[in-house]
Amino acid sequence: MDDRTVLVLNGPNLNLLGEREPAVYGHDTLADVERLCVATAARHGLTVDFRQSNHEGTLVDWVQEGRAGIAGMVVNAAGYTHTSVALRDALSACRVPRVEVHISDIHAREEFRHHSYLTDVCDHHVIGRGVAGYSEAVDWLAAHAAGA
Numbered sequence: 851m852d853d854r855t856v857l858v859l860n861g862p863n864l865n866l867l868g869e870r871e872p873a874v875y876g877h878d879t880l881a882d883v884e885r886l887c888v889a890t891a892a893r894h895g896l897t898v899d900f901r902q903s904n905h906e907g908t909l910v911d912w913v914q915e916g917r918a919g920i921a922g923m924v925v926n927a928a929g930y931t932h933t934s935v936a937l938r939d940a941l942s943a944c945r946v947p948r949v950e951v952h953i954s955d956i957h958a959r960e961e962f963r964h965h966s967y968l969t970d971v972c973d974h975h976v977i978g979r980g981v982a983g984y985s986e987a988v989d990w991l992a993a994h995a996a997g998a
């Protein structure tokens with residue numbers, strides 16, 4: 851990773867995108883989302899490092915890895931959004947721009963999804979825009995990356 855890299859992190863169950871609750875998350879797969887991010891980033895001369903894990907500690911490790919020296923971070927922490935102080939603390943320690951993304955509108959769903967531990971440690975938020983939200987997040991980072 852270098853200062854032209856956008857790190858895109860995906861949390862638990864997003865590996866099942868496309869087959870998991872398509873009425874909520876749509877029919878695109880995570881591979882489709884990666885292609886979308888790569889194409890969007892390429893338009894800005896950026897590259898993408900795209901990752902997914904079902905494990906909180908792995909996500910914490912990856913946030914720490916990207917905490918400095920990259921263009922920015924896109925984070926869809928999925929279920930950990932609503933539970934993880936550890937991920938929040940890792941994001942808080944970052945010195946690069948961070949965008950929180952959710953495919954669905956978490957504020958229009960069950961009450962337990964309304965609160966995000968990550969919101970106030972991220973610089974921008976794209977919520978409820980479907981997978982196109984990832985593209986919007988990369989566009990935002992391109993405009994706000996260090997030195998942009």
Ligand code: DHK
Pocket residue numbers: 862863864926928929930931951952953954955956963
């Ligand atoms: C994805 C999940 O897996 C849920 O746990 C979140 C988020 C919402 C999304 O909309 O991308 O509550």
